[in-house]
Amino acid sequence: MKTTTHNIDIITDLETPDSESINTPNLDLPTSDIELRSPNTIVHMDLDTFFVSCERLLEPKLNGKPVLVGGTSDRGVVSACSYEARQFGVHSAMPMRMARQLCPEAIVIRGNSAIYSKYSDMVTDIIKEESPVYEKSSIDEFYIDITGMDRFHGSYKWATELRQRIMQETHLPISFGMSTSKTVSKVGTGEAKPNGQINVLRGLEKAFLAPLSIKKIPMVGDKTYQKFRSMGIEKIQTVQEMPLELMERVFGKNGVIIWKKANGIDNSPVIPFHERKSISSSLTFEKDTIDVRKLKEILTTMAEKLAFYLRNGDKLTSIVTVTVRYSDFDTRSRQMRIAYTANDHTLIATVMRLFDQLYQRRVMARLVGVRFSGLVGGGYQINLFEDSERTIKLYQAMDKVRNRFGQGAVKRAVTMDTKGVGQMSNPFNGQAPIIPAHRRS
Numbered sequence: 001m002k003t004t005t006h007n008i009d010i011i012t013d014l015e016t017p018d019s020e021s022i023n024t025p026n027l028d029l030p031t032s033d034i035e036l037r038s039p040n041t042i043v044h045m046d047l048d049t050f051f052v053s054c055e056r057l058l059e060p061k062l063n064g065k066p067v068l069v070g071g072t073s074d075r076g077v078v079s080a081c082s083y084e085a086r087q088f089g090v091h092s093a094m095p096m097r098m099a100r101q102l103c104p105e106a107i108v109i110r111g112n113s114a115i116y117s118k119y120s121d122m123v124t125d126i127i128k129e130e131s132p133v134y135e136k137s138s139i140d141e142f143y144i145d146i147t148g149m150d151r152f153h154g155s156y157k158w159a160t161e162l163r164q165r166i167m168q169e170t171h172l173p174i175s176f177g178m179s180t181s182k183t184v185s186k187v188g189t190g191e192a193k194p195n196g197q198i199n200v201l202r203g204l205e206k207a208f209l210a211p212l213s214i215k216k217i218p219m220v221g222d223k224t225y226q227k228f229r230s231m232g233i234e235k236i237q238t239v240q241e242m243p244l245e246l247m248e249r250v251f252g253k254n255g256v257i258i259w260k261k262a263n264g265i266d267n268s269p270v271i272p273f274h275e276r277k278s279i280s281s282s283l284t285f286e287k288d289t290i291d292v293r294k295l296k297e298i299l300t301t302m303a304e305k306l307a308f309y310l311r312n313g314d315k316l317t318s319i320v321t322v323t324v325r326y327s328d329f330d331t332r333s334r335q336m337r338i339a340y341t342a343n344d345h346t347l348i349a350t351v352m353r354l355f356d357q358l359y360q361r362r363v364m365a366r367l368v369g370v371r372f373s374g375l376v377g378g379g380y381q382i383n384l385f386e387d388s389e390r391t392i393k394l395y396q397a398m399d400k401v402r403n404r405f406g407q408g409a410v411k412r413a414v415t416m417d418t419k420g421v422g423q424m425s426n427p428f429n430g431q432a433p434i435i436p437a438h439r440r441s
């Protein structure tokens, strides 16, 4: 039977970009306004060499040795490396071949996202239990807003105890930075690592940042750093002393944000985890259908598109939900927890499995929908090893074509005749797709 398909609406309730992303919100307030506000207390926690630490829990022989996690072939890329390997000049996002040359004795491990998801969830559960408001910004990174806690309990003591509890219960090393803002706390964590903690007292933010390299400001990537270097600028202090107008002239809008961050001015809020949860797609048929093949094709297209959005936004999902509304308006949903992923084949298979379990009544369907929730950032790293190199290359090539020519340009054979799918480049920031910056945690 024939079904007319309307545009598939892509809905995202993830409107707030990451603190690292280019268009960080809430930074355009005048300084005086921020100073009038009561000071915030923000803790940033980051698991140390997370993938390596997980591997070491499973294989203690890896302790103290240089370890690389990532694509194991010569053409693979390093997703994570131990401090022992970093001494040889190895860093994440480096080609595996180069890393092996720099550190021939390194033990190379192909990553396992299911294991890392499990440990990530264990840490999340503890933070969730203890914290008033927390944001999970990636698989191994958290921001916690404990503003106002000082009245009842010392904030630094609280954060110290939380860190101790995480280490005791999970045996994973974790570091934290505490300050009045997300930016300063994140930089603080970087300085506290490995296995440390730091408290940047209110009023000392600028002094703390001043001697550090401008590379330590979260949004300064390689390109921006090179531009600073070409201007002879290395330390944050130099940026602090530069006129704001000059920064704007040289770096545009981002220059203003970098200048504010360099001066410890960052009023971006901690986004509660449950608020940055999902991306979904649903379709109401003009004419109800009982054609299972057609329904599966539509669901496949939805899963494919949503997965593409996840990859473009450097996000991973951990919960898949499928919804079917029957012609009598009886609406059924089924969901499944999975290891963090943004890959089509895993997500399509999960969607198909859920649909098979769900579509039991032999009644016409009026609507079908797919939702990916439990989202976290940092997808780029995991996708480096989750699949064979061939699959990764395929996705990268397909995504590149989609970004250039529109999403209709590439389709799986099964979805070839599904038309009228809505277009959006990156629903996470409403802008052109961004190439995720490599994290160096």
Ligand SMILES: [Mg+2]
Pocket (backbone or CB within 6 Å): 046, 047, 048, 049, 050, 140, 141, 441
């Ligand atoms: Mg980390």
